[in-house]
Amino acid sequence: MNQWEVVIGIETHAQLATVSKIFSGAATAFGAEPNTQACAVDLALPGVLPVLNRKAVDCAIRFGLAIGAEVAQKSVFARKNYFYPDLPKGYQISQMDLPVVVGGHIALQIGQGDKAYEKLVRLTRAHLEEDAGKSLHEDFHGKSGIDLNRAGTPLLEIVSEPDMRSSEEAVAYAKALHALVRWIGICDGNMQEGSFRCDANVSVRPKGQAEFGTRREIKNLNSFRFLKEAIDYEVQWQINEIEEGRKIQQATVLFDPDTGETRMMRSKEDAHDYRYFPDPDLLPLVISADWIARVKGELPELPGQMRERFINDLGLSAYDATALTASQEMAAYFESTVAVAGKANAKPCANWVMVDLAARLNKEGRELADSPVSTAQLAGLIQRIADNTISNNIAKKVFEALWxxxxxxxxxxxxxxxxxxxxxxxxxxxxxxxxxxxNAGNVAEFRAGKEKAFNALVGQVMKAAKGKANPQQVNDLLRKKLAG
Amino acid sequence: MIDASLKQLSQALAAKQISSVELTQLFLDRIERLNPTLNAFVTVDPEISLKMAAAADARIAAGTAGALTGIPIAQKDIFCAEGWRTTCGSKMLANFVSPYDATVIHKMHAEAGLVSLGKTNMDEFAMGSSNETSFFGPVRNPWDTGRVPGGSSGGSAAAVAARLAPAATGTDTGGSIRQPAALCNLTGLKPTYGVVSRYGMIAFASSLDQGGPMAASAEDCALLLNTMAGFDERDSTSLDRPREDYARDLEKPLAGLKIGLPKEFFGEGCDAEVMAAVRAAIAEYEKLGATTVEVSLPNSHLSVPAYYVIAPAEASSNLSRFDGVRYGYRAPDYGNLDDMYMKTRAQGFGAEVKRRIMIGAYVLSHGYYDAYYLQAQRIRRLIANDFVEAFKQCDVIMGPTSPSTAFKLGEKAADPVQMYLSDIYTIAVNLAGLPGMSVPCGFAGGLPVGLQLIGNYFAEAQLLNVAHRYQQATDWHRRRPEGVA
Known part of the structure; x- marks a missing residue:
């Protein structure tokens, strides 16, 4: 394992949070009765034509701005031709040569404590396309059913460079991307419903080798855990193959969560020739500087910007600033706590939100949005610690009472x-x-050089004070008396 | 009444000399009598037509009628019309009843109050120049029933020529309005790409397809285009321009008109009698005050090869939706999914459609795309530039519409390349996206000859003017075939 380097690139399909579909007026809401949200255009009746939903373009522009990418002045929709029953037109409208978003990057904070490090993952591109429908293989008396509600749902396909070197980095990237698309409001991020799904391109190469190994693509990973498990399995499989003298063949594979294994779906030889060509039904997508400026004006403060502000204005560590900006909810909770507690208390605010509150929420499986302790309550608590009204230990009791x-x-x-x-x-x-x-015994032990005995004495005093004595004062006084 | 112009019919309806129901019945009777010979219509539904006619009569009585309310018309079976079987000339859609109206149909029915008499026969998916590729059998030319009417809008052309309808809709991807108009002695107009909405018009080659009118005169075409044209938000390639009255310039004198004659259209490859009729028409224009200038379209010899890359490429993708899954034909017996696709498409499409799908899939495939598809797109730009240069020297371009008169049924059916060459003068116009017309200009061996007029972008009103003034001075367009009275 040690002489191998893992190389991972990720393609993500993020379903865009538009009310209607990308090329028709039908609704995109999840969970409706099959085929009730498919209009003539989605059904690909003879003669129908696509019309681009400009809200989907807004989403792509938002994303491009959020990752510091170039939003293409002109991009082109192309047809990707293949036959499948849930693909009504016999082609998917996507973007090929000229995508709407080019370049950009996402900053990751990986690991904790001493092992923590930062990493910049470059993005290749992001393009707009339509989703296909769904084939239903159960309950149709041996036949397959087709539900076209999802057909035409707008997707942003986000393609990273092969910049990740471990499953941990891959998961960190996917999580950061997931947080970002939700942060800027372009995707609800619901992975169970398929709103955010990843394909991982995985290869291995001997450490020090410049060229990449042959990759295999793991399709449709819809949880962070599956992403990690699938990559870990695949990496080990590829290393074993190579070490046993076999060559990796380029292929598309599927991950089976039940067995934890990947299995081949199709080899490179079976790969489709999609016969891409520019869709003659759609004009090139031209995005003016005004359009970009308008979308820019509507963007919230981005996690990266907020992170810098937390470091520079509030004096937080890079680690804390990254953790707090992992989701918009957490950042907002933190900010509103600091607003009451005061900037001087930013560090304890960060600790309480990230450690104590997070642990308590986690214990009950609750989301930050339904925390019983409000930001004002938490800020009030932190202020009482700061002005020495209570100690940190007592504060935990107060927190529990507020909860x-x-x-x-x-x-x-x-x-x-x-x-x-x-x-x-x-x-x-x-x-x-x-x-x-x-406690004459403890006193004697301390004088004989046993520091432990001092702690025992502090404990006795705190116990006598029912925990309410100021710990610093207790320490100082004990030292003074024992020295005297 | 059956030979009346749209304007005369409109006046007769307004004056209550005849009702729309009576007029509609008159044409339905002719269809019943003559269609078995001509095979111009594939679907006729008198019940729906008469209901529409009754509604039109109510509008006329209520004083809310438009210029064409109550006038019967034939619809090419490429336009989806709610409640009407819409086949596109194919077995694939032989059982398809459209649940929605094409924009053109909506404008004609709901807005203008025109009465549809039925759906006209056509080459399968508009692929053909003789109407012989239709699943519903060939259409016969009213001028000689042993000959083809041209295609792909052959049913519409035969219907109007035999006066089974006062006028019809057509579509033109490489000449499918102009060539059958020429072969059947009609006036037909293919507008500038984007003037008429393509929504609901079953796609053959999306970047070339354009709907337009086919009628007895330029004036009729102008009135029909007024109802067909206009921006449609459901068609992204539709052009957002102010509404215009295409009849506004009909009477303008032609003095000073500069006619460009491309030397490439007057060389070899055209029947001598056809050429003589075309030259005589140009001489007539000179009498009307026009002058001529020789122009050049140096890349026009590349238009047929470029077209037979681009059109099949788009068609191969456009026709993928006919897969037997959701509507239309599905093979009765099949094994797995792939087998279902293969049998359905093998049985549902005719030979010419399959040929073009295969050509299209080939030119788009990996490794061939640059050499064929991209190269053809480059040629397309060169051809469009040729016209830009030519229009610096002239107002309209003229030449023959088709190199020959109507040919015999079966004459070219076995030789696709000969068939493709019947559109040699019309195809460049589609590649450039320009408006073009065919106007009756004489006869050769007793068969009609068409004069092609090509205008600059959005010059429809001017083309109609140029055609109309000629029709004021000549009577070719008023000649009717014998034997179909």
Missing amino acids: NGEGATADQVIDKQGLKQITDTGAIEALVDEVLAA
Whole structure:
């Protein structure tokens, strides 16, 4: 394994969140009765013609701007010809030679802690196309049924360069892309419903070799877990093949989630000749500078821009800034918490959102949108830590109380449950004296050089204070007394 | 009444000299009597037609009639019409009843109040120049029933020539309005690409197809084009231009008109008697005050080869939807899916359609695309540029529509290349996207000869004017075939 390098490129089909289809006026909503959302154009009746939905173009422009790509002034729709029952026209309208989006990149943050690193994945292109319908192979007495509701749904096919070197990087890319398309509102990202699906082109080569190995394409991966499992299996399979002296043949494969294996769908020899040519029913798509400017004006702040702002304005680490901008919901929650808690508390705000709140939500399988603790409540809590009203440990109690609806604000919980920190030096000193007198053994051990004994003493004082003594003051006073 | 112009029919209807129901019945009777000989119509539905006629009479009575309300017309069976069987001349669609109206049909029915008499026979999927490729059998030329009417709009041409209808719609991809108009002594107009909506007009070659009128005179064509033309948001290649009255310039004098005569259209390859009729027509124009100038279309010899790459390429893809899955013909017995496709398409399409699908698939395939399809597109641009240059020297271009008069049934059926050459003068016009007309200009051996007029982009009104003034001075267009009275 160590002498092999993995090379991965990903093609993603993102279903665009338009109300109607890309070349007809039929609705795109998911889950309707079969064939109730297919009009004459979707059914490819004789004589019908496609008309481009400009909202789908808006989505492509948004995406292009969000990844720093070139939005092509002129792009061309082409016909990809093949026969299949769920492809009503016998061709799919797509883009071939001149796609609407060219280039661009996505920045990834991979791994955690010391092993964390950044990576820039370049994109080749993104193009507009229509989805096919669905073949239904069950419940038709041995025949197949065709549902054309999905036929003509707009897709943006996003093609990356072969820049990823591990399944971990591939998943990080897919997640970042998934977050981005949802962030800019062009795709609902629903992977179960097929709104966001990936094909992975995988090859291996000996480390140090310049040219790529022969790739195999794994089709239609609709979860991040399957993406990872499929790539891991495929990589191992390819390495085994090569090590056993066989050559990899270019092929398209399918991943079976039940067995965790990939199996061949068709070889290069079986590959279709799609006979692409410019669709004479559609004029070239010309996008003016005004159109781009209009879409640019409607774009929200992008994750990359927000990340920079978090680092520069709020003093967050690159890791925190990336994690917080992984989704628009999380970033918005964080921002509105900071707005109340104050910029000076940005770092604790980040920790609470990313660690404590995230863990609590995760435990109950809830989404951030239905967090019982509001941003104002969390900000109030963080402010009480900052002004020493409560310690971090007590804060966790207060947080739990807020989660359970035991108070409207942190202050209310602190008051009601008497959790206010003891900061009166006299009171703490009295407790310290009491503990020192009662624990002569620990005191002796500490004086003999055992630092552990000191912690035991701190614990005794905190216990006597029911956790409410200011920990710093307890430390300082103990040190002073033991030194004296 | 059967020989009346659209204008005369309109006046008769307005004056209540005849009702639309009576007029419609008059033509339905002629169809019943003469169609068995001519095979011009593949579908006639008197019940629907008379219902439309009654509705038109109600509009006339209510004073809400338009210029053509109540006038019967024949529709080429390439236009989808709601509730009408729409076959495109093919077994593939022999059982297809359209659930929607083509834009042209909608404009004629719902807006203008024209009455459709039925659907006319045509070469299968408009692929042919003789109407012999129709699944429903050949159409016979009313001037000589042993001869072809031309194609692909041969049914429409025969119907109007035999006065089974006062006028008809046609479509023209490489000459399919103009050539049958010439062979049947009609006036036919192929508009500038994009003037008439293609929505609902079953596609043969999308970048070349254009619908247009076929009638007895330029004036009739102008009135029909007024109802057919106009921007359609359902056709992305339709041109968004202000509405115009195509009859507005009909009477304009021709003094000072500059006629370009391409030397390539007056060389070899054209029947001498046809050429004599064409030259006589040009002499007539000179009498009307026009002058002539020789122009050149140096790439016109490349138009047939370029056309027989581009048109089949588009057709091979356009016809993929006829797969037996959703509508139309499906082979009765088949094994797996591939077998179903193969049998359905092998049985559902005729030989000429299959030939063009194969040519088209070939020229688009990997490794051949650049040499054929791209090269043909380059030639297409050169041909269009030739016309741009020529129109710097003249207002209209004239020449023969077809190199010969109507040929005998079966004469060219076995030789596709000979058949393809019948469109040698018309094809370049489609490749360039220009408007073109055919106007009756005499006879050769007792058979009609057509004069082709080619205009600059959007010069329909001018072409109609040029044709109309000629028809004021001559009576070729008023001649009727004997034996179909």
